[in-house]
Amino acid sequence: xxxxxxxxxxxxxxxxxxxxxxxxxxxxxxxxxxxxxxxxxxxxxxxxxxxxxxxxxxxxxxxxxxxxxxxxxxxxxxxxxxxxxxxxxxxxxxxxxxxxxxxxxxxxxxxxxxxxxxxxxxxxxxxxxxxxxxxxxxxxxxxxxxxxxxxxxxxxxxxxxxxxxxxxxxxxxxxxxxxxxxxxxxxxxxxxxxxxxxxxxxxxxxxxxxxxxxxxxxxxxxxxxxxxxxxxxxxxxxxxxxxxxxxxxxxxxxxxxxxxxxxxxxxxxxxxxxxxxxxxxxxxxxxxxxx
Numbered sequence: 256x257x258x259x260x261x262x263x264x265x266x267x268x269x270x271x272x273x274x275x276x277x278x279x280x281x282x283x284x285x286x287x288x289x290x291x292x293x294x295x296x297x298x299x300x301x302x303x304x305x306x307x308x309x310x311x312x313x314x315x316x317x318x319x320x321x322x323x324x325x326x327x328x329x330x331x332x333x334x335x336x337x338x339x340x341x342x343x344x345x346x347x348x349x350x351x352x353x354x355x356x357x358x359x360x361x362x363x364x365x366x367x368x369x370x371x372x373x374x375x376x377x378x379x380x381x382x383x384x385x386x387x388x389x390x391x392x393x394x395x396x397x398x399x400x401x402x403x404x405x406x407x408x409x410x411x412x413x414x415x416x417x418x419x420x421x422x423x424x425x426x427x428x429x430x431x432x433x434x435x436x437x438x439x440x441x442x443x444x445x446x447x448x449x450x451x452x453x454x455x456x457x458x459x460x461x462x463x464x465x466x467x468x469x470x471x472x473x474x475x476x477x478x479x480x481x482x483x484x485x486x487x488x489x490x491x492x493x494x495x496x497x498x499x500x501x502x503x504x505x506x507x508x509x510x511x512x513x514x515x516x517x518x519x520x521x522x523x524x525x526x527x528x529x530x531x532x533x534x535x536x537x538x539x540x541x542x543x544x545x546x
Contacts, residue, residue, distance in 0.1 A: 257494035260285030268349030272449035295319035322376030373417035429502030444485030
């Protein structure tokens with residue numbers, strides 16, 4: 256377990272699933288946390304649950320927030336800074352699957368709402384905390400990605416587009432603040448058995464496609480990826496052990512993230528763990544243009 260003693264984190268979407276697991280792991284690592292989510296009742300239950308594991312000097316607060324609404328985000332960050340003199344970490348976990356079905360059939364308002372929560376919400380949260388991070392000359396932004404960032408997700412297009420967007424935003428923001436000791440990374444937690452999986456199964460193969468539906472059924476039966484793996488990676492990226500690691504999309508399950516501090520030279524000079532275009536030579540072919 257990496258040490259987060261003396262650090263304060265703001266975690267969105269923290270009332271259930273991976274966000275709640277991250278909150279538990281952060282408190283166990285010694286951090287104080289501000290939790291946020293839209294559902295106030297579930298959020299307060301989560302706060303009590305997480306607070307039951309605090310030690311001396313730790314505080315767990317909660318504030319109901321819709322991260323897609325600028326004024327609510329501003330109030331959340333203002334409240335956090337009014338209680339905690341320093342905010343060190345932002346974990347952008349809030350997200351939804353959104354509408355399921357062929358893009359020409361789904362409700363357009365539902366499609367754009369998914370972008371507002373998943374992409375705009377992440378950007379709004381980052382915008383709100385960056386002035387504080389810059390004043391202090393330090394900060395960590397941990398963005399939760401998903402399968403839609405690295406491969407197509409037919410019939411779940413809003414989710415896929417938004418998750419690709421948040422990863423590219425994280426990579427871009429990382430370059431903007433690289434010289435300010437602010438690290439920005441995205442994590443891929445793996446296939447989780449959370450409410451999102453239940454949504455896919457409930458929607459059925461007619462809306463999400465038979466292949467994705469069958470994979471989801473198999474995932475439910477196998478147990479999926481442990482929430483703890485994604486939470487452990489989020490702790491690592493919030494700790495001083497990851498200082499200097501930035502602009503990366505890291506898999507909790509498949510990447511050797513515990514070893515990354517010993518590979519800083521490669522991380523500074525190579526494009527590993529980033530989104531990129533695949534060209535013919537990447538597949539052993541001799542035709543095609545330059546990268």
